[in-house]
């Protein structure tokens with residue numbers, strides 16, 4: 001089983017505006033609402049790919065209720081950890097004319113110390129031997145190092161591998177506990193070293209520095225430039241598939257879904273990379289925070305060239 005944890009889920013409100021301009025009155029073409037949050041998106045894609053994933057969601061208020069009901073109606077396997085406060089609503093501004101994708105993410109409700117302790121305990125009880133644990137997305141205010149310590153020490157004790165897709169300070173914190181795999185995008189990787197990374201060669205060098213700190217695999221997603229897989233034995237680069245992009249929301253989550261599913265099935269890195277990129281391609285060709293038409297995956301996989309560097 002692949003358990004995903006979303007500490008800060010969201011309703012994604014996608015607003016489609018042709019020729020969006022800041023500092024001007026903009027007229028909306030269409031609006032849609034999807035249930036989102038990185039871990040939940042990972043679960044959606046794994047299940048759509050034929051895998052088995054459960055999403056643990058921290059939810060509260062009216063928005064939390066909406067997400068719970070929609071996830072259940074969609075047949076997703078979820079466990080809800082209820083909190084006080086209303087789950088956030090994130091705005092995704094899409095301009096199909098200028099091809100811009102702008103995210104405006106709320107911080108979400110803060111958690112108090114007792115809630116964090118109970119949440120850590122709930123997660124450790126939910127994760128079982130031989131599971132894969134995915135921790136994805138921002139953490140609400142209140143989550144501290146003790147929270148991660150509880151989860152990582154339990155995971156280590158029962159041999160569970162952790163895949164983390166977080167950024168900024170949260171990524172720095174998590175690195176101390178040595179997740180098995182991390183998936184920063186190229187900007188997030190640069191942020192860790194306080195640099196702007198320009199090319200694959202320097203991205204590989206920075207990824208290797210992380211591997212020296214005890215992380216097995218670093219996968220760096222690079223948007224339209226594809227991705228890099230770096231571990232102790234190899235560095236692999238793969239292109240993205242050229243397609244008309246409708247929404248980039250959840251592209252990174254589809255990569256995490258493809259990676260986790262492939263790893264849990266014991267597949268070779270080259271196969272996993274092709275599947276992950278194909279899944280991300282399905283996401284970006286679909287409006288909103290949706291997995292898209294996964295029947296197109298075999299075609300997209302053929303268009304991914306994987307090269308060892």
Ligand SMILES: Nc1ncnc2c1ncn2[C@@H]1O[C@H](COP(=O)(O)OP(=O)(O)OP(=O)(O)O)[C@@H](O)[C@H]1O
Pocket residue numbers: 184185186221222223224225226227239240241242243245248249250251252253255277280281284
């Ligand atoms: N414009 C694009 N054209 C083709 N493929 C893309 C494009 N943007 C993203 N992708 C695909 O999606 C993957 C993940 O994208 P990206 O690196 O932007 O992830 P991310 O920053 O984590 O995304 P997000 O946080 O929005 O989910 C890329 O490796 C690529 O395969």
Ligand SMILES: O=P(O)(O)OC[C@@]1(O)O[C@H](CO)[C@@H](O)[C@@H]1O
Pocket residue numbers: 008010011012035036037038041090103105136137138139249250251252253289
């Ligand atoms: O604010 P965070 O937790 O970093 O990201 C949240 C989010 O942008 O990530 C998903 C796409 O990856 C969306 O469904 C969601 O709104």
